[in-house]
Amino acid sequence: MNRMSKIVATIGPASQDREILSSMICAGLDVARLNFSHGTYEEHGQRIQLIRALSVELNKPVTILQDLQGPKLRVGNLPGGSVLLTPGEYIVLSSRPDAAMQEPRYAGKDIIPFDVPDLENSVTPGNRILMDDGALEIEVVGTSPNSVEARVILGGPL
Numbered sequence: 001m002n003r004m005s006k007i008v009a010t011i012g013p014a015s016q017d018r019e020i021l022s023s024m025i026c027a028g029l030d031v032a033r034l035n036f037s038h039g040t041y042e043e044h045g046q047r048i049q050l051i052r053a054l055s056v057e058l059n060k061p062v063t064i065l066q067d068l069q070g071p072k073l074r075v076g077n078l079p080g081g082s083v084l085l086t087p088g089e090y091i092v093l094s095s096r097p098d099a100a101m102q103e104p105r106y107a108g109k110d111i112i113p114f115d116v117p118d119l120e121n122s123v124t125p126g127n128r129i130l131m132d133d134g135a136l137e138i139e140v141v142g143t144s145p146n147s148v149e150a151r152v153i154l155g156g157p158l
Contacts, residue, residue, distance in 0.1 A: 006030040008065065012038065016047050018054070025060050032062055037069040075131070075158065076113030083110050085136055085155040093129075093138075093148040095119040112158065120148050132158060 008031040009015065009024060021032075032051045034044050048064055055062040076094075085091065091110045095117055116122065120143035123129070127140040129150065136158060138150040 006063075008033055010035055010067075011047055011051070016050070018050060021050060022054055022058065025054055025058050025062055029062060031065050033065040033067055035067045037067070074115045076115060078112070078158070082157050083112065084157050085110070085138075085152045087152050087155045089152045089155070090141070091138065091150055091152060093119060093150060095146050120144060120146065123148055128153070132156070 007028050009029055010033045011021070012035065015021065015024065032047075034047060036044065044066075051062055051064060076096075089110075091112055094111050094113045096113060123140045123143065125140050125142055129138050129140065130136065131138065135154070136152075136156055137154040138152050140148055140150050142149045
């Protein structure tokens with residue numbers, strides 16, 4: 001069958017069984033996605049070996065897609081353990097890990113500490129930053145020494 005689209009499936013603990021993978025390939029699986037945010041390199045290595053072996057056995061080419069996570073930045077200590085971000089609200093990101101504990105608000109804005117030295121030199125106005133695995137989104141509006149001012153696009157608890 002000559003198709004313009006591809007069938008992609010994430011392979012993990014629930015689908016790594018030889019029989020299940022074989023049936024997926026026979027049903028038309030084109031791309032086996034491995035999520036490297038979860039599992040060990042050894043586990044993924046075993047999955048890759050099995051996918052390649054089944055691809056040869058079944059004479060059906062299967063591409064392997066490795067989904068690699070980007071850098072994970074950590075939020076520092078927040079008073080009360082969390083803060084609620086509201087769409088349209090302005091916040092301050094600080095590269096000082098204890099900033100929010102010393103002064104939870106600055107000029108009426110919540111302070112969110114990050115573990116990124118020189119944070120203000122890593123972003124420019126207009127950049128979007130995703131937090132909490134993409135559940136929250138902010139847009140950079142300005143920078144100053146040790147801090148970044150941003151507007152909340154997608155809000156929620158952090």
